[in-house]
Amino acid sequence: MSKGYFRYFLNKLVWLFITAVFAFVLNFILPRLMPGDPVAAITARIAQGMSNSTGMKEVYEQYATLFGTNRPLLEQFFLYVRNVLQGNFGSSFSQYPRPVADILKSSILWTIGLQFPAIIVGWLIGNTLGALAAYLKKGFDKVLMPISIFISNFPAFGMAIILMVIFAVDLKWFPTSGGYGFDMIPNFSWDFIVSVIHHYQLPFWSIVLIAIGGQAIGMRSMSIYELNADYVKYSRFLGIKDSTIVRYVFRNAMLPQITGLALSIGTMVGGALVAEIVFSYPGLGYTLLNGVMGQDYPLISAVTLIITIMVLLANFLIEIAYGLIDPRIKAAQSE
Amino acid sequence: MGKIMLEVNELTTKYITRFGENVYAVDHVSLKVEEGKSLGIAGESGCGKSTLALSLMGYYFAPLHYTSGEIIIDGQKITGMDPDDIRRKILGKEIAYIPQAAMNALNPTLKIIHFIEDVIHAHDPKATKKEIYELARERFAILGLPEEVLQKYPVELSGGMKQRTVIATSVILSPKVLIADEPSSALDVTSQKMVIKMLKDLMEKGFVKAMIFITHELPLLYNVTDDIMVMYAGQIVEKGTAREVVFDPLHPYSKGLMGAIIVPESGVRNVKLTAIPGTPPNLKNPPSGCRFADRCKYVQPECKVRSIDFRDVGNGRAYRCIFSEEQLRKAYQNG
Numbered sequence: 001m002s003k004g005y006f007r008y009f010l011n012k013l014v015w016l017f018i019t020a021v022f023a024f025v026l027n028f029i030l031p032r033l034m035p036g037d038p039v040a041a042i043t044a045r046i047a048q049g050m051s052n053s054t055g056m057k058e059v060y061e062q063y064a065t066l067f068g069t070n071r072p073l074l075e076q077f078f079l080y081v082r083n084v085l086q087g088n089f090g091s092s093f094s095q096y097p098r099p100v101a102d103i104l105k106s107s108i109l110w111t112i113g114l115q116f117p118a119i120i121v122g123w124l125i126g127n128t129l130g131a132l133a134a135y136l137k138k139g140f141d142k143v144l145m146p147i148s149i150f151i152s153n154f155p156a157f158g159m160a161i162i163l164m165v166i167f168a169v170d171l172k173w174f175p176t177s178g179g180y181g182f183d184m185i186p187n188f189s190w191d192f193i194v195s196v197i198h199h200y201q202l203p204f205w206s207i208v209l210i211a212i213g214g215q216a217i218g219m220r221s222m223s224i225y226e227l228n229a230d231y232v233k234y235s236r237f238l239g240i241k242d243s244t245i246v247r248y249v250f251r252n253a254m255l256p257q258i259t260g261l262a263l264s265i266g267t268m269v270g271g272a273l274v275a276e277i278v279f280s281y282p283g284l285g286y287t288l289l290n291g292v293m294g295q296d297y298p299l300i301s302a303v304t305l306i307i308t309i310m311v312l313l314a315n316f317l318i319e320i321a322y323g324l325i326d327p328r329i330k331a332a333q334s335e
Numbered sequence: 336m337g338k339i340m341l342e343v344n345e346l347t348t349k350y351i352t353r354f355g356e357n358v359y360a361v362d363h364v365s366l367k368v369e370e371g372k373s374l375g376i377a378g379e380s381g382c383g384k385s386t387l388a389l390s391l392m393g394y395y396f397a398p399l400h401y402t403s404g405e406i407i408i409d410g411q412k413i414t415g416m417d418p419d420d421i422r423r424k425i426l427g428k429e430i431a432y433i434p435q436a437a438m439n440a441l442n443p444t445l446k447i448i449h450f451i452e453d454v455i456h457a458h459d460p461k462a463t464k465k466e467i468y469e470l471a472r473e474r475f476a477i478l479g480l481p482e483e484v485l486q487k488y489p490v491e492l493s494g495g496m497k498q499r500t501v502i503a504t505s506v507i508l509s510p511k512v513l514i515a516d517e518p519s520s521a522l523d524v525t526s527q528k529m530v531i532k533m534l535k536d537l538m539e540k541g542f543v544k545a546m547i548f549i550t551h552e553l554p555l556l557y558n559v560t561d562d563i564m565v566m567y568a569g570q571i572v573e574k575g576t577a578r579e580v581v582f583d584p585l586h587p588y589s590k591g592l593m594g595a596i597i598v599p600e601s602g603v604r605n606v607k608l609t610a611i612p613g614t615p616p617n618l619k620n621p622p623s624g625c626r627f628a629d630r631c632k633y634v635q636p637e638c639k640v641r642s643i644d645f646r647d648v649g650n651g652r653a654y655r656c657i658f659s660e661e662q663l664r665k666a667y668q669n670g
Contacts, residue, residue, distance in 0.1 A: 230439035237392055237434075238505065239426035240457045248442045255444070327488035328443055 016316045023308040031300040038093045038295035039063050089302040094294025100302045111283035115268040118207040123261050126215025134223030152213025160206040160278035174202050177280035203279045222253035266314025337369035340545035341512045346404030348390040358618045360386035362569040373546040375556035378566035384549045388516040394421045431510035435517040437498035441489040448485040478503050495526025506542045513543040557581045565589045568615050568626040575652040585654040588627045
């Protein structure tokens with residue numbers, strides 16, 4: 001690692017830290033700016049049927065003390081920082097007394113299991129199609145492009161709902177909601193795995209299809225640009241084989257696409273939101289929606305914190321890795 | 336008379352536009368370059384110089400297409416050969432090309448040595464990396480390029496260094512004929528000088544046996560090449576030795592080009608620069624008579640009607656005009 005590159009690395013690290021601090025503060029404050037009092041809502045739920053207003057007040061006070069909502073915001077913040085650093089995200093308001101960490105643990109795997117393969121598959125298929133369209137041109141390009149543009153401009157919820165209506169409601173090939181059969185308990189039996197795979201298809205393809213369209217368009221235009229680059233002509237005139245030139249072109253066209261891949265992996269959780277909500281898939285997105293509905297500050301903060309950290313890390317890693325892959329960036333960094 | 340290295344007879348190539356129109360950018364061009372000689376091709380932009388350079392390679396790809404004529408390199412006719420054979424056996428090996436814009440001529444994500452490996456492997460798959468490195472190192476040393484350049488990416492090189500690297504790479508297989516398309520036009524004077532010196536070295540050290548040098552800078556041609564051809568609207572309008580064409584131009588277009596040169600020497604400070612009015616004709620439908628007629632000071636009614644033949648005045652000197660040598664000289668004396 002050269003000295004210049006190391007300095008660049010440190011610089012990026014410092015910025016990562018500064019951004020993380022700001023994001024952390026916002027993560028804490030923003031949910032708490034929502035109108036309404038979650039403790040009151042919990043009290044109302046717990047004290048159902050209770051007519052004694054002194055008793056209600058007592059219950060309210062008890063929960064307010066428990067959650068710390070009666071302390072000044074600044075004090076709450078420092079308590080929160082201390083707890084988070086110890087890996088404690090507090091208890092959920094809406095699913096009290098379940099700890100937030102526990103809720104996250106059970107939902108994050110669903111999200112990663114749904115999103116990660118979907119992003120990778122969509123990226124691979126999309127880039128291959130885009131590269132082929134640029135290289136083959138003619139009919140293939142003329143068919144693929146309009147379809148890609150059409151699909152990539154679909155709103156995510158639209159795609160999810162269309163797939164649901166066609167394949168779940170009309171054709172009844174797949175279930176409409178959930179991550180597994182509602183009458184099952186998660187375990188490692190065959191029945192359960194089959195049920196998971198069955199429930200997996202629609203949310204998975206609703207994400208993949210949209211990703212394919214966007215990636216294909218990007219890769220196609222990058223490839224066309226590279227195919228017309230001067231170095232392609234020059235390489236041909238030196239007698240270099242077409243297979244070698246195609247390798248040059250697609251490697252160079254791929255570089256910006258790698259940024260796209262890393263970014264979508266980073267924003268995975270946010271991206272999952274819509275597909276998970278439409279299909280009531282038990283992932284982070286669905287959890288976040290529940291948290292927002294229940295004014296569950298600790299849960300919202302924790303989920304958004306995970307999203308923030310993933311986005312920041314993904315960006316950081318791209319910038320670091322990019323410098324190693326692309327000599328042009330490396331040269332610019334070292335200056 | 337030395338051995339003829341490159342012979343071109345009545346070569347015609349055309350561009351096919353996306354509307355299906357034919358544009359004949361090289362129109363029945365014939366030329367000969369002997370071993371150890373260099374030929375300069377001059378003309379203003381848009382006159383077909385660069386297209387001629389591409390056409391001479393014998394390998395065509397859209398939008399440029401071969402129409403008729405022949406190219407013979409050292410006795411071997413390459414027109415009519417299978418394009419794949421040309422690619423493998425001729426390009427880079429028998430005839431090499433130096434592009435106008437060296438800035439973008441190299442794949443930005445490939446180290447120079449790896450590019451050279453690809454060039455050599457295209458013609459000799461058995462060459463080992465070690466052999467290639469040795470050859471490249473030796474060749475770069477002879478041509479005054481530092482060995483470190485081999486391990487660098489194109490972005491790490493300055494413009495002049497990049498151009499010289501491109502030249503050294505083009506001739507790595509010691510081609511018989513080198514086509515240099517404005518190799519120094521985009522460079523500052525110092526780099527230009529180094530590039531010119533390098534091209535001269537190539538000839539002297541026998542890395543290339545004959546050279547075609549294309550530029551719009553006539554004084555440069557006079558210093559570098561043995562013979563000069565002047566091109567206008569896809570046709571050769573005059574040819575002769577460098578001295579003849581520069582100091583005693585016959586064709587009114589050549590005369591006009593010489594008048595438009597800025598020479599920063601004492602005594603010429605107050606000489607008025609003359610420009611040739613107008614622009615070259617649109618080659619989609621070239622004029623039926625002399626193509627220069629519309630811009631010519633000495634135009635006759637006849638010029639616009641019949642096509643004008645080459646007038647051979649001996650010793651390889653020829654020009655395309657209805658006037659005789661005496662008539663033209665007299666006309667130039669009278670201004």
